[in-house]
Amino acid sequence: MTSPHGTTRQAVLPTLLGLGPRAERRRRALPPGILRLPTIGIDIGGTKVVAGVVDGEGKVLEKLRADTPDKNKSAKVVEDVIVDLVLRLADRHDVHAVGVGAAGWVDAERSRVLFAPHLNWRNEPLQEALSERLRFPVVVENDANAAAWAEWRFGAGRGEDHMVMLTLGTGIGGAVVRDGYVDRGKYGLAGEFGHMQVVPGGHRCPCGNRGCWEQYSSGNALVRDARELVAEESPVVEPLLALAGGAVEGITGPLVTEAARAGDPVAIELLYEVGTWLGVGIANLAAALDPGRFVIGGGVSEAGDLLLGPAREAFRRTLTGRGFRPEAVVVHAALGNEAGLVGAADLARQVARRFRTIKRHRVERGAEA
Numbered sequence: 001m002t003s004p005h006g007t008t009r010q011a012v013l014p015t016l017l018g019l020g021p022r023a024e025r026r027r028r029a030l031p032p033g034i035l036r037l038p039t040i041g042i043d044i045g046g047t048k049v050v051a052g053v054v055d056g057e058g059k060v061l062e063k064l065r066a067d068t069p070d071k072n073k074s075a076k077v078v079e080d081v082i083v084d085l086v087l088r089l090a091d092r093h094d095v096h097a098v099g100v101g102a103a104g105w106v107d108a109e110r111s112r113v114l115f116a117p118h119l120n121w122r123n124e125p126l127q128e129a130l131s132e133r134l135r136f137p138v139v140v141e142n143d144a145n146a147a148a149w150a151e152w153r154f155g156a157g158r159g160e161d162h163m164v165m166l167t168l169g170t171g172i173g174g175a176v177v178r179d180g181y182v183d184r185g186k187y188g189l190a191g192e193f194g195h196m197q198v199v200p201g202g203h204r205c206p207c208g209n210r211g212c213w214e215q216y217s218s219g220n221a222l223v224r225d226a227r228e229l230v231a232e233e234s235p236v237v238e239p240l241l242a243l244a245g246g247a248v249e250g251i252t253g254p255l256v257t258e259a260a261r262a263g264d265p266v267a268i269e270l271l272y273e274v275g276t277w278l279g280v281g282i283a284n285l286a287a288a289l290d291p292g293r294f295v296i297g298g299g300v301s302e303a304g305d306l307l308l309g310p311a312r313e314a315f316r317r318t319l320t321g322r323g324f325r326p327e328a329v330v331v332h333a334a335l336g337n338e339a340g341l342v343g344a345a346d347l348a349r350q351v352a353r354r355f356r357t358i359k360r361h362r363v364e365r366g367a368e369a
């Protein structure tokens with residue numbers, strides 16, 4: 001399919017990079033069928049790699065999963081897992097591009113993973129390695145950015161032209177979607193809100209600093225606080241400990257949520273504290289970014305209003321200029337744990353369109369010659 005003419009390559013390059021109004025117009029003028037092309041999204045987490053075929057409406061048609069390779073394994077082993085999942089899905093579906101959402105720092109070109117906490121990726125040229133092996137257009141994106149994109153396209157962020165998403169899992173994932181694009185910052189590293197310092201000299205964070213926001217508002221914070229109560233042999237924590245089978249290791253985020261739903265006052269209070277810290281941080285973000293909507297996702301957000309109620313209260317109490325300004329709304333994410341996968345697939349769909357355009361032009365030019 002490669003053209004023998006050097007000029008063709010030059011002509012398609014701006015389109016490939018998505019540059020210029022001509023490329024934009026051409027993309028909008030594409031037949032709607034291409035906008036609905038199924039693509040593959042991949043979510044690389046700390047424990048598992050999930051790959052799924054996603055249609056143009058954001059619906060997951062089929063999903064496969066594999067264990068995340070051990071941290072000491074080489075980058076190639078992780079690529080092997082991804083390639084295997086993609087090829088198995090591509091056997092059964094007519095897919096056109098692959099999007100990879102990875103927990104880690106992805107550079108502004110969405111090509112290299114600069115650092116990944118769960119994997120042996122250090123300045124890893126993942127996009128190039130995968131597109132060479134798969135022969136599909138490949139997009140690499142930070143997982144929080146991918147999730148935010150999915151919520152903006154298909155979920156709780158629809159219709160909002162300035163939204164911030166916060167994903168509360170073991171830490172806090174953050175992303176900003178503005179005017180229909182993910183605001184990645186100059187170097188691709190925007191949205192690391194979890195490491196803003198909120199308590200000078202506070203809890204130590206794996207990032208090396210102390211008092212980071214995610215040490216107070218995350219699944220890890222919830223579990224740490226619950227286990228501290230156990231360590232202090234506080235009688236108030238006995239029902240929670242019983243629910244965990246009497247073992248402190250049995251206390252997890254979902255277990256605290258379950259206990260809170262069942263009315264356990266300690267569990268409710270633990271979520272209240274995490275929610276309050278969430279609201280304080282949201283107020284800080286509103287002061288800096290002034291979005292219209294905060295979308296809250298991740299495992300801890302499954303607690304619903306047990307988390308978001310105190311978060312909204314603290315947000316209103318802390319927001320600068322309160323009473324004299326429009327206030328952002330704080331809403332629950334809609335897509336659950338599929339958001340990262342759906343978002344990665346949809347971001348890849350944008351490249352798939354260009355990929356198809358390029359192929360079409362090459363074919364047309366080939367016919368002219």
Ligand SMILES: [Zn+2]
Nearest residue numbers: 195205207212
């Ligand atoms: Zn930190």
